[in-house]
Amino acid sequence: xxxxxxxxxxxxxxxxxxxxxxxxxxxxxxxxxxxxxxxxxxxxxxxxxxxxxxxxxxxxxxxxxxxxxxxxxxxxxxxxxxxxxxxxxxxxxxxxxxxxxxxxxxxxxxxxxxxxxxxxxxxxxxxxxxxxxxxxxxxxxxxxxxxxxxxxxxxxxxxxxxxxxxxxxxxxxxxxxxxxxxxxxxxxxxxxxxxxxxxxxxxxxxxxxxxxxxxxxxxxxxxxxxxxxxxxxxxxxxxxxxxxxxxxxxxxxxxxxxxxxxxxxxxxxxxxxxxxxxxxxxxxxxxxxxxxxxxxxxxxxxxxxxxxxxxxxxxxxxxxxxxxxxxxxxxxxxxxxxxxxxxxxxxxxxxxxxxxxxxxxxxxxxxxxxxxxxxxxxxxxxxxxxxxxxxxxxxxxxxxxxxxxxxxxxxxxxxxxxxxxxxxxxxxxxxxxxxxx
Numbered sequence: 001x002x003x004x005x006x007x008x009x010x011x012x013x014x015x016x017x018x019x020x021x022x023x024x025x026x027x028x029x030x031x032x033x034x035x036x037x038x039x040x041x042x043x044x045x046x047x048x049x050x051x052x053x054x055x056x057x058x059x060x061x062x063x064x065x066x067x068x069x070x071x072x073x074x075x076x077x078x079x080x081x082x083x084x085x086x087x088x089x090x091x092x093x094x095x096x097x098x099x100x101x102x103x104x105x106x107x108x109x110x111x112x113x114x115x116x117x118x119x120x121x122x123x124x125x126x127x128x129x130x131x132x133x134x135x136x137x138x139x140x141x142x143x144x145x146x147x148x149x150x151x152x153x154x155x156x157x158x159x160x161x162x163x164x165x166x167x168x169x170x171x172x173x174x175x176x177x178x179x180x181x182x183x184x185x186x187x188x189x190x191x192x193x194x195x196x197x198x199x200x201x202x203x204x205x206x207x208x209x210x211x212x213x214x215x216x217x218x219x220x221x222x223x224x225x226x227x228x229x230x231x232x233x234x235x236x237x238x239x240x241x242x243x244x245x246x247x248x249x250x251x252x253x254x255x256x257x258x259x260x261x262x263x264x265x266x267x268x269x270x271x272x273x274x275x276x277x278x279x280x281x282x283x284x285x286x287x288x289x290x291x292x293x294x295x296x297x298x299x300x301x302x303x304x305x306x307x308x309x310x311x312x313x314x315x316x317x318x319x320x321x322x323x324x325x326x327x328x329x330x331x332x333x334x335x336x337x338x339x340x341x342x343x344x345x346x347x348x349x350x351x352x353x354x355x356x357x358x359x360x361x362x363x364x365x366x367x368x369x370x371x372x373x374x375x376x377x378x379x380x381x382x383x384x385x386x387x388x389x390x391x392x393x394x395x396x397x398x399x400x401x402x403x404x405x406x407x408x409x410x411x412x413x414x415x416x417x418x419x420x421x422x423x424x425x426x427x428x429x430x431x432x433x434x435x436x437x
Contacts, residue, residue, distance in 0.1 A: 008123055009122045013075070028111070028112065030323050032108040032125065035104065042406070045139050048131030049128075057380065061083045091110070091112070094108040096372070096390070098397065099394075100401055130167075131170045133316075137287075141304075152176055158312065165183065169184060208241055219245070227262075252280060253282070259301075326342075343418065343426050347360060360425060
């Protein structure tokens with residue numbers, strides 16, 4: 001999805017105009033990170049990088065954009081002329097999409113003339129935020145699903161068109177197997193799945209008539225919703241109709257009631273009728289807590305259709321990302337406000353066997369460096385992985401995450417250390433700030 005350059009906060013443009021007028025053109029480095037994880041999150045999943053790269057590559061002010069800015073009577077004519085030819089000319093470093101990250105770890109860094117790097121703050125945060133938020137929520141669901149199939153059913157309650165697309169993509173990245181979102185299937189190559197609504201069943205004179213109509217249309221791919229009226233009778237009726245028609249009953253869906261007990265009854269009825277391959281799908285108000293409960297009680301569920309609570313990350317609806325200036329004209333800088341500690345200078349994150357270390361960019365420390373150069377002088381220098389490749393990368397990284405960190409029922413902190421060199425840089429920068437103030 002192409003993003004308009006006007007998709008930003010006004011103060012990004014007014015600051016840019018002031019930089020332009022003051023001829024402030026020095027190189028700045030801004031890093032995106034989280035000071036503290038959300039209260040009920042032990043880790044976060046980085047997502048949205050592809051959108052950021054597309055944004056930076058294609059950032060152009062059209063004539064109608066310039067005309068609108070002119071109509072605000074805020075900006076100087078020479079600045080508006082400058083915007084007509086504006087292009088991103090800087091460097092971009094980032095973690096790979098699907099990477100697991102923690103507090104105080106920069107996931108992305110923009111290095112560019114300060115008016116450029118500043119301008120992109122709002123759009124970058126917006127794109128990374130929603131994708132990482134949903135990928136993290138989906139990963140938590142994946143962690144408790146014990147290999148059961150997971151499908152994104154959230155589209156009707158996501159926060160708009162763009163969110164619906166990003167939810168489908170981010171949940172697939174973090175372990176889901178499919179989505180009900182047909183456009184996401186087309187755009188991203190995600191398997192699309194679906195069943196039938198209660199309204200379809202109620203539109204016919206009887207439940208049996210509805211089942212027959214659906215199985216006639218989809219004789220080898222029919223999944224029937226059996227809980228519109230009496231669920232147990234619905235299962236029996238689905239079996240009888242499929243047998244009489246001689247068609248495959250691919251699955252049944254339970255969307256209400258005591259799904260634990262109903263799924264046990266349904267499994268018994270299906271097996272007794274010889275429908276051992278028919279899958280039981282559960283939907284309705286699901287999240288990691290509910291799915292864990294259902295499986296712990298021994299429900300013979302094969303797949304879950306997960307909607308609203310994942311599509312909105314209901315229990316934790318935001319990540320407190322910050323995009324902070326860490327270096328200007330090769331000089332480390334930092335904010336010193338109370339309660340908002342940050343570390344100065346460009347940084348690298350190293351993943352070791354016993355935790356992560358955040359160090360000064362360029363220093364050599366044990367472990368795997370996680371930030372890599374994605375763009376240089378405004379152009380990509382690294383081919384981005386496909387969504388499927390990023391999904392496989394996430395699954396591999398997630399498999400190595402300690403089981404304690406994956407827990408959804410209590411807080412467990414992953415060790416993130418600050419290198420001695422970075423600690424010294426912090427002390428030295430703080431001393432300089434105090435001396436100059």
